[in-house]
Amino acid sequence: MEPKINYRTDLWIDWCPGCGNYGILAAVLKALEELKLEPHKTAIVSGIGCSGKIAHYIKANGVHTLHGRAIPFAMGLKLANPELNVIVHGGDGDLLGIGAGHFVAMGRRNLDIVVIMHNNGVYGLTKGQASPTLPLYTKTKKLSHPNLQGQINPIMLALAAGYTFVARGYAFDGNHLKEIIKAAIQHKGSAFIDVLQPCVTFNDIYTAEFYKKVIYKLETETGWNPNVEDPKEADVKLLAALERAMVSDGRIPIGVFYSNPYASTFEERISQSLGRVYPNLHPSNSKIEEEGKNLFDEKTFEEMFKDFIVERIG
Amino acid sequence: MKEINVVIGGPQGSGIETSMSILSKISAGKGYWILAEREYYSNIVGRHSYIIARISSERQPRSLTLPVQILAAVDAETIFTHYNDIENGVVIYNKIDEKVRLDKIPSMEDLLKLRIMNELKGLGIDPSVSGLMEFMKRERGVEPLPIDFAQILGKLSESYRLDPRQLSRYVSTIVVSAITTLLGLDEGSMKIALSSHFRDREEIVEQNFAVFREVSKLLSEKRGILKLEEPKNTSKKMLVLTGNEAVAIGKIIGGLRYQSYYPITPAADESEILEKFGLQEVQGKIFGPILVMQTEDEISAIASAIGASLSGARSSTATSGPGFDLMVEAISWAGMNEVPVVITFYQRGGPSTGLPTRGGQSDLMAAIFSGHGEFARVVLASGDHEEAMYDAADAFNIAERFQVPVIHLLDKFLANTTASIPIPKLDEFKVDRGIRYKGTGDYKRFDLSSQISPRAFIGERGAFIWYTGDEHDERGHISEETENRIRMYNKRMEKIKLIEEEVPSWRKLNLTGSTSPDFIIIGWGSVKGVALEALEKIEARTGFKGTYANLRMLWPFPRKELKEITSKLAPEKIIVAEHSYGANIASLMATDIKVDEVASIVKYTGRPMMLKEFVEALELILSGKTSRVVLKDGA
Numbered sequence: 006m007e008p009k010i011n012y013r014t015d016l017w018i019d020w021c022p023g024c025g026n027y028g029i030l031a032a033v034l035k036a037l038e039e040l041k042l043e044p045h046k047t048a049i050v051s052g053i054g055c056s057g058k059i060a061h062y063i064k065a066n067g068v069h070t071l072h073g074r075a076i077p078f079a080m081g082l083k084l085a086n087p088e089l090n091v092i093v094h095g096g097d098g099d100l101l102g103i104g105a106g107h108f109v110a111m112g113r114r115n116l117d118i119v120v121i122m123h124n125n126g127v128y129g130l131t132k133g134q135a136s137p138t139l140p141l142y143t144k145t146k147k148l149s150h151p152n153l154q155g156q157i158n159p160i161m162l163a164l165a166a167g168y169t170f171v172a173r174g175y176a177f178d179g180n181h182l183k184e185i186i187k188a189a190i191q192h193k194g195s196a197f198i199d200v201l202q203p204c205v206t207f208n209d210i211y212t213a214e215f216y217k218k219v220i221y222k223l224e225t226e227t228g229w230n231p232n233v234e235d236p237k238e239a240d241v242k243l244l245a246a247l248e249r250a251m252v253s254d255g256r257i258p259i260g261v262f263y264s265n266p267y268a269s270t271f272e273e274r275i276s277q278s279l280g281r282v283y284p285n286l287h288p289s290n291s292k293i294e295e296e297g298k299n300l301f302d303e304k305t306f307e308e309m310f311k312d313f314i315v316e317r318i319g
Numbered sequence: 320m321k322e323i324n325v326v327i328g329g330p331q332g333s334g335i336e337t338s339m340s341i342l343s344k345i346s347a348g349k350g351y352w353i354l355a356e357r358e359y360y361s362n363i364v365g366r367h368s369y370i371i372a373r374i375s376s377e378r379q380p381r382s383l384t385l386p387v388q389i390l391a392a393v394d395a396e397t398i399f400t401h402y403n404d405i406e407n408g409v410v411i412y413n414k415i416d417e418k419v420r421l422d423k424i425p426s427m428e429d430l431l432k433l434r435i436m437n438e439l440k441g442l443g444i445d446p447s448v449s450g451l452m453e454f455m456k457r458e459r460g461v462e463p464l465p466i467d468f469a470q471i472l473g474k475l476s477e478s479y480r481l482d483p484r485q486l487s488r489y490v491s492t493i494v495v496s497a498i499t500t501l502l503g504l505d506e507g508s509m510k511i512a513l514s515s516h517f518r519d520r521e522e523i524v525e526q527n528f529a530v531f532r533e534v535s536k537l538l539s540e541k542r543g544i545l546k547l548e549e550p551k552n553t554s555k556k557m558l559v560l561t562g563n564e565a566v567a568i569g570k571i572i573g574g575l576r577y578q579s580y581y582p583i584t585p586a587a588d589e590s591e592i593l594e595k596f597g598l599q600e601v602q603g604k605i606f607g608p609i610l611v612m613q614t615e616d617e618i619s620a621i622a623s624a625i626g627a628s629l630s631g632a633r634s635s636t637a638t639s640g641p642g643f644d645l646m647v648e649a650i651s652w653a654g655m656n657e658v659p660v661v662i663t664f665y666q667r668g669g670p671s672t673g674l675p676t677r678g679g680q681s682d683l684m685a686a687i688f689s690g691h692g693e694f695a696r697v698v699l700a701s702g703d704h705e706e707a708m709y710d711a712a713d714a715f716n717i718a719e720r721f722q723v724p725v726i727h728l729l730d731k732f733l734a735n736t737t738a739s740i741p742i743p744k745l746d747e748f749k750v751d752r753g754i755r756y757k758g759t760g761d762y763k764r765f766d767l768s769s770q771i772s773p774r775a776f777i778g779e780r781g782a783f784i785w786y787t788g789d790e791h792d793e794r795g796h797i798s799e800e801t802e803n804r805i806r807m808y809n810k811r812m813e814k815i816k817l818i819e820e821e822v823p824s825w826r827k828l829n830l831t832g833s834t835s836p837d838f839i840i841i842g843w844g845s846v847k848g849v850a851l852e853a854l855e856k857i858e859a860r861t862g863f864k865g866t867y868a869n870l871r872m873l874w875p876f877p878r879k880e881l882k883e884i885t886s887k888l889a890p891e892k893i894i895v896a897e898h899s900y901g902a903n904i905a906s907l908m909a910t911d912i913k914v915d916e917v918a919s920i921v922k923y924t925g926r927p928m929m930l931k932e933f934v935e936a937l938e939l940i941l942s943g944k945t946s947r948v949v950l951k952d953g954a
């Protein structure tokens with residue numbers, strides 16, 4: 006048997022004891038391990054928040070970026086080196102508050118990355134303010150008044166934006182979450198996982214006890230099949246996913262809402278516009294110099310930039 | 320004549336840019352040097368726009384000047400707007416416009432109309448084109464040259480069965496044809512320029528050429544009345560390009576692989592040019608790929624450029640003031656994480672959207688000091704097209720060598736100015752990728768054993784790399800320990816000194832002019848051209864010898880070099896020139912080299928500094944009459 010790759014750094018983890026983030030980290034580590042992703046070809050790109058620290062706990066490349074901007078950092082990294090497996094981690098405030106524009110833009114692109122949202126209903130690291138996923142009139146521990154702003158439905162937003170793999174997981178259902186993460190990594194295109202993550206310190210409403218009562222698994226329902234198996238059924242499946250995401254019967258479904266492997270990825274679209282050399286030849290493996298010299302000589306320069314050259318005519 | 324100055328004006332969307340392109344190509348093809356700037360409103364169709372150009376048989380013109388000798392007016396608004404900009408020359412205009420009255424021009428700004436109305440009243444001129452023409456003929460030595468546009472277009476429409484609605488497209492050709500006829504340029508060169516501009520569209524070339532013939536026949540008596548001398552230029556080829564194009568070419572030579580942008584004037588053109596060069600196969604060699612990414616905003620533009628850089632791709636983004644402001648938080652991250660990334664910053668008139676399509680240099684302080692926290696960065700400025708091309712490439716070398724963000728400051732003037740320049744000497748464009756990790760041992764991205772830690776790229780085998788905006792240890796993990804904090808902080812900050820020491824003096828500052836000057840002009844960016852030409856004029860006129868100090872690296876501030884050159888002169892003989900209110904470079908001099916109370920020439924109308932007004936300002940300052948002049952020329 007091949008030795009297992011160790012994806013865990015030896016850093017002490019400074020999340021609160023009992024925090025849902027532990028569950029998410031464990032599921033990610035397990036998924037990486039089972040998929041045997043090469044650590045140096047893997048990059049964890051995170052935003053700012055309790056959730057953002059995860060980049061340091063995983064022994065792969067880790068980029069702990071700015072609040073809300075993990076997606077654009079990840080995009081540049083992935084576009085410049087499409088050989089990388091890029092996984093974004095962000096809080097609900099990070100991805101749907103300050104970074105909502107980037108979140109939506111990623112869906113339009115269908116770039117082959119995975120976005121994992123640590124959904125705890127609060128701004129953890131700034132000590133418990135309401136996040137964009139906290140429902141209207143909810144009053145968590147640190148709020149002096151019930152929340153006056155309504156909530157975003159992350160699944161619907163992701164579906165509307167164009168993510169081609171959309172799922173929800175639960176931080177304390179490790180195996181289930183791990184399988185979703187694996188499927189998301191293997192999916193070609195932008196994948197989004199909304200992970201329900203209890204924050205034991207600031208969210209006294211959406212607790213583990215609460216989730217235990219209301220969560221159910223989509224895949225246990227007879228007839229539920231979120232996978233687009235023929236491009237023609239993409240719209241029907243998308244509609245079914247949206248419908249399911251909207252149901253408000255007090256219960257919360259977890260599992261895959263939608264998976265469409267037929268939509269063109271951003272990499273494929275770029276490839277088409279760049280004479281198909283991409284992604285084999287890409288920004289970080291293509292030559293730009295020879296022993297400190299640029300690649301141009303007079304001839305190549307004049308041919309390449311002929312539109313700017315005016316020849317003397319008399 | 321050794322040179323001729325021209326203004327071509329008309330409503331935005333009427334083909335003024337085409338006129339500029341064709342005129343530049345004919346001039347360069349005949350061996351003349353040209354410099355031409357485009358002025359326009361933040362508007363797509365209808366508002367007044369114009370080209371101001373200088374064509375010379377002697378040498379490359381470095382600045383523009385008023386008054387001009389040819390004013391070519393596509394509409395009446397142009398004549399009213401520019402009547403003060405021409406003397407002893409020819410006004411080419413549409414005959415039918417003679418009847419137009421100033422108050423009947425709806426597209427003209429009320430404030431401008433009112434101002435001109437009052438001026439005309441004061442001069443006792445009837446506010447109509449014919450009234451104004453009479454005055455200009457009588458008082459300004461101007462020869463009116465009315466052309467019946469309708470007649471020419473009518474003939475064209477007949478011979479080629481063109482839809483009358485399409486005829487306005489040929490107006491710009493009437494104008495250029497009239498100019499080339501006055502200059503006595505031949506048919507052959509016109510044909511070549513048209514073919515080059517309307518590439519592959521033979522029918523259109525032919526139709527435009529027919530327009531030229533018609534105009535040329537009409538003006539046969541005037542052919543060559545403004546003929547230029549034989550050009551002294553001996554080169555067989557020239558590059559004719561805008562500043563945006565020069566920067567794009569520089570980036571391509573420099574090995575750009577990822578460019579991001581969010582559309583904004585006057586930066587977007589650069590990215591659009593780069594898009595055309597995504598993948599090139601030339602002489603059997605593949606160049607690229609260059610990914611050009613139109614992002615959802617400038618935050619994403621800079622963040623993705625940084626992300627791309629982490630994988631080892633040379634990456635940059637291009638923007639102007641409003642976009643730069645949005646990028647600042649990420650630039651601070653790049654400083655903290657020692658990421659080489661290039662931000663090409665085209666300044667325009669601020670604050671806020673300000674004068675969105677006009678020029679300025681009021682973002683110096685933003686470029687140097689923006690961002691929270693202290694970190695090393697380099698700010699470069701380019702004085703002309705050749706410098707812009709070189710700097711665009713070299714910015715990557717500086718960024719990678721010192722592992723810092725580099726801000727390349729340019730401005731709208733340069734971006735939208737077309738110039739003829741020699742083909743660059745390619746072997747001067749070096750590629751320096753800085754210190755790289757050799758792939759042995761335990762990798763530490765922020766290794767403290769050398770001031771510049773060897774760089775590994777994400778995706779490289781054998782290296783685990785962590786980055787964080789938080790203070791970090793050598794591996795890139797968060798650390799708030801104080802000893803480490805001090806060492807890391809020092810490592811980052813001391814780069815400033817390293818850059819000061821290692822960047823050669825010529826890269827920081829260039830001196831042109833007298834070695835024992837009576838006065839010195841200090842400037843940066845596109846002030847260079849006007850300052851250099853003003854030095855010659857002022858010496859011829861007053862005998863005062865001056866030197867121009869062209870600052871090409873604004874940060875780290877070249878204090879040693881500047882101190883040396885300013886130490887021998889009294890403050891009033893040190894003249895700062897800048898497109899701003901505050902002459903901000905003077906504030907840097909005051910704090911950094913303790914040179915205070917210098918004289919200044921500033922302009923903040925968003926229009927370029929013109930040679931004549933600049934020389935007059937210098938005279939006022941050198942004669943001790945004032946220490947600050949605010950320039951105003953240009954419509």
Ligand SMILES: Cc1ncc(C[n+]2csc(CCOP(=O)(O)OP(=O)(O)O)c2C)c(N)n1
Nearest residue numbers: 053054055056072096097098099128129130
């Ligand atoms: C531009 C900016 N604004 C504000 C902050 C302060 N800040 C740090 S974390 C955070 C919110 C974190 O909430 P969330 O994204 O939901 O992550 P969590 O801590 O809950 O995992 C904020 C507002 C910041 N770092 N940057």
Ligand code: SF4
Nearest residue numbers: 021024055129204205
């Ligand atoms: S504050 Fe909440 S989210 Fe943050 S570590 Fe503690 S429990 Fe987890």
Ligand SMILES: [Mg+2]
Nearest residue numbers: 096097127129
């Ligand atoms: Mg949160």
